[in-house]
Amino acid sequence: MRRKKIAILGSTGSIGRQTLDVLSAFKDDFEVIGLAAGKNVQLLAEQIKEHNPRFVSLTDSSLAQELKSILKNPALEIFWGDMGLEFISSCSCDIVVNGLVGSLGLKPTISALSHGKRVAFANKETLVIAGNLIKDLIDRYHGEIIPLDSEHVAIHQCVNNAKKEDIKRIILTASGGPFRTWAKSQIQSATKEQALKHPTWVMGQKITIDSATLMNKGLEVIEAMHLFDISHKQTDVFIHPQSIMHSAVEFVDGNIIAQLGATDMKLPIQYSLYYPERKQLPFNLFCDLLSVGKLEFEKPDYERFPCLKLAYEVAEKGKSYPIVLNAANEIAVDMLLKEQISFDKIATIISDSLETHVACEPKSLEEIIQIDKDARNKATELKKRIKQVMA
Numbered sequence: 001m002r003r004k005k006i007a008i009l010g011s012t013g014s015i016g017r018q019t020l021d022v023l024s025a026f027k028d029d030f031e032v033i034g035l036a037a038g039k040n041v042q043l044l045a046e047q048i049k050e051h052n053p054r055f056v057s058l059t060d061s062s063l064a065q066e067l068k069s070i071l072k073n074p075a076l077e078i079f080w081g082d083m084g085l086e087f088i089s090s091c092s093c094d095i096v097v098n099g100l101v102g103s104l105g106l107k108p109t110i111s112a113l114s115h116g117k118r119v120a121f122a123n124k125e126t127l128v129i130a131g132n133l134i135k136d137l138i139d140r141y142h143g144e145i146i147p148l149d150s151e152h153v154a155i156h157q158c159v160n161n162a163k164k165e166d167i168k169r170i171i172l173t174a175s176g177g178p179f180r181t182w183a184k185s186q187i188q189s190a191t192k193e194q195a196l197k198h199p200t201w202v203m204g205q206k207i208t209i210d211s212a213t214l215m216n217k218g219l220e221v222i223e224a225m226h227l228f229d230i231s232h233k234q235t236d237v238f239i240h241p242q243s244i245m246h247s248a249v250e251f252v253d254g255n256i257i258a259q260l261g262a263t264d265m266k267l268p269i270q271y272s273l274y275y276p277e278r279k280q281l282p283f284n285l286f287c288d289l290l291s292v293g294k295l296e297f298e299k300p301d302y303e304r305f306p307c308l309k310l311a312y313e314v315a316e317k318g319k320s321y322p323i324v325l326n327a328a329n330e331i332a333v334d335m336l337l338k339e340q341i342s343f344d345k346i347a348t349i350i351s352d353s354l355e356t357h358v359a360c361e362p363k364s365l366e367e368i369i370q371i372d373k374d375a376r377n378k379a380t381e382l383k384k385r386i387k388q389v390m391a
């Protein structure tokens with residue numbers, strides 16, 4: 001059988017690196033044809049030596065030039081910028097792995113789906129801001145999205161092509177992040193370093209902060225609504241500190257089917273790349289339930305984690321609100337990472353952005369991009385005011 005051709009968007013990020021780890025273990029089944037990275041030229045150069053892709057892309061032309069001078073490989077085609085991402089996402093591959101962070105992933109997703117590709121999808125923000133547009137593209141060009149996020153891979157297996165009307169609710173689990181047991185006053189004065197210490201998962205910085213605020217789970221609820229065509233009222237979030245049950249589906253006849261496994265992204269990545277086949281796991285990542293011992297579940301506390309509540313409010317309101325929620329969150333998380341705001345101001349910036357937003361029903365990509373841009377500008381303004389207060 002011919003090897004499947006893979007393109008990876010965000011190859012030097014957390015999902016990209018772990019996808020390449022999985023692909024290294026299955027060289028007979030897959031070949032890497034395209035890699036799109038951001039600014040990490042050194043790591044991309046190493047990945048190229050190991051996986052020998054035909055096309056690569058970086059953020060800008062000077063980085064592309066730097067790569068060219070390191071590698072001296074005339075057969076390799078090097079691209080950059082938005083055009084580079086779009087080229088890699090629509091190149092002659094079978095599967096596009098979208099491991100980009102934030103709304104940066106929107107245009108390449110559209111490009112891949114417009115070429116009828118299968119997209120292994122870890123870029124939840126894109127579905128949050130443009131879920132309806134993405135679904136239209138899938139219908140029109142017969143592409144598909146296979147989830148790669150651990151919760152949605154779990155739900156995908158639990159649903160297993162069941163009839164929509166048989167599903168009562170989806171239970172998304174969350175580890176609870178580093179502040180699960182902290183008092184509200186402690187969380188308010190939490191530092192960036194404390195927020196970046198995730199108890200169970202190893203992930204990129206943005207998603208780790210989103211896990212500390214529980215916004216990650218809020219975005220995942222909206223992602224699940226689009227992926228599985230359900231209402232927010234059919235979703236529940238359970239805090240599950242062991243991170244062994246990755247999610248569950250309750251059916252109308254009272255049966256609950258849950259998916260369990262090790263806390264390692266290589267498992268959902270392998271599932272997503274091979275679906276509908278299953279392959280022997282090449283890593284020592286089998287889950288020993290006896291050593292886990294017990295599984296616990298708690299209700300999330302909206303008082304201490306207001307971002308999850310904001311996401312549910314937005315899921316109910318729909319329209320352009322999810323775009324504003326996501327844009328304000330991306331800006332606020334970036335500010336926290338630059339140590340320009342305190343941890344509790346993330347929720348303040350998002351909530352203020354939503355309160356003053358005049359909602360509309362975006363119909364096109366251009367409208368979505370404009371709303372996203374306006375929301376970013378407004379969140380940046382709010383941030384300046386907060387900075388003045390802090391100073």
Ligand code: MG
Pocket residue numbers: 149150151220
């Ligand atoms: Mg997840």
